[in-house]
Amino acid sequence: MDKFAAMQTFVRVIDSGTFTRAADLMNVPKSTVSRLIKELEKELGVRLLHRTSRQLTLTQEGHAYYEGSIRVLDEVGSLDASVLSTTRSPKGKIKVELPGSLAYHVVVPALPDFFARYPDVQVEMNIGNRSVDLIAENLDCVLRLGPLLNDSLIARPAGMLPLITCASPAYLARHGTPENPADLGDSYTIVRMTSPRSGRDFVFHLTCEEMTTEIHGSHQITVNDSGAALAAGLAGLGVLTTYAFLVAPHLQSGALQRLFPDWQGDQIPVHVAYPTNRHLAPKVRAFVDWAIELLRAMQVV
Structure with a gap:
């Protein structure tokens, strides 16, 4: 039995929650995963897992072995990285997740530089x-x-994204240009946004000196995606509050007009995050550092 491979497989099974998911992630047959775990338990002489048709749970010995395996694999990863970093540049595939607004308008257009x-x-x-x-x-x-909702992540702050309130010239021609946030009320429609996580409405604020007010208005459209909200604003469907970096080119072209320039919108934090109990491979560290550099250099923070 390859003890190191069995240890890696055991950790993957626990992290993924099922033998099937672990096999898919490792691109091996499920039978291979089952065999390695059985051989590992046989060599150790203890049961590491309680198996039922619905879930896997660690035994007391399994929990101790999992924690120890994490430390061993992390040390090996750190050793490999320290050696490889002196001999060659980062290599391999990384899997990342990010919101569409950042992907389409910031990260993907800049990827030629990363590559x-x-x-x-x-x-x-x-x-x-x-x-x-x-x-x-x-x-x-x-x-x-x-805000990050997962305490198990290491989060590196990449700055703050300001929000701007604006509307299309066609919409303002129909309804007039409000001079103060309080003018919105029921006389204007807003593009209402809800959280894709919770489904709750976003409440946007504007601050001027020591005064803070919420943006209110009736609505005809509700979206849970900032790209759709931008499209709605450009189509003249209401007053839009969204990220400054999204509307910047449309403000410059005149497709949108900023409202209440003396008032400051909310600042939304942006983070790059990764698991706490995993060694950060050179390829991942390269992307994390580059993404933070990109956000700051493009002045979207």
């Missing part, structure tokens, strides 16, 4: 802003907008 720096790295990109188990989903890192 020019790291030609041997491949990026597999999931679009989303979910609260997920990175290890179970086999994700190396995530870019997250808003």
Whole structure:
């Protein structure tokens, strides 16, 4: 039995929650995963897992062996990385997840620069802003907008994204240009946004000196995606509050007009996060550092 391979397989089974999921992530038959776990238990002379048709649970010995395996695998990963970093550039595939707004308008357009720096790295990109188990989903890192809801992640702050309130000239021609947030009321429609995580309405604020007010208005459309909200604003469906980096080119072209320039919108934090109990491989560290550099250099923070 390859003890190191069995240890890696055992950790993958626990992280993913099932033998089938572990086999899929490792791209091996489920029978191989089962065999390695059985051989590991036989060599150790203890049962590591309680198996039922619905779930796997660790025995007391299994929990201790899992924690020890994490430390061993992390040390081996650190050793490999320290040696490889002196001999070659980062190499291999990384799997990342980020919101569509950042993917379409910031990260993907800049990827030629990343690949020019790291030609041997491949990026597999999931679009989303979910609260997920990175290890179970086999994700190396995530870019997250808003507060992080997962304490098991190491989060590196990448700054703050300001929100701007604006509307299309056609909409303002029909309804007039409000001079103060309080003018909105029932006289204007807003593009209402809800959280894709919770489904709750987003409440946007504007601050001027020591005064803070919420943006209110009736609505005809509700969306849970910032790209759809931008499209609604451009179509003249109401007053839009969204990320400054999304509307910047449309403000410049005149397709949108900023409202209440003396008032400051909310600031939304953005983080790059990765699991706490995993060694950060050079290829992942390269992407994390590059993403933070990109966000700051593009002045979207």
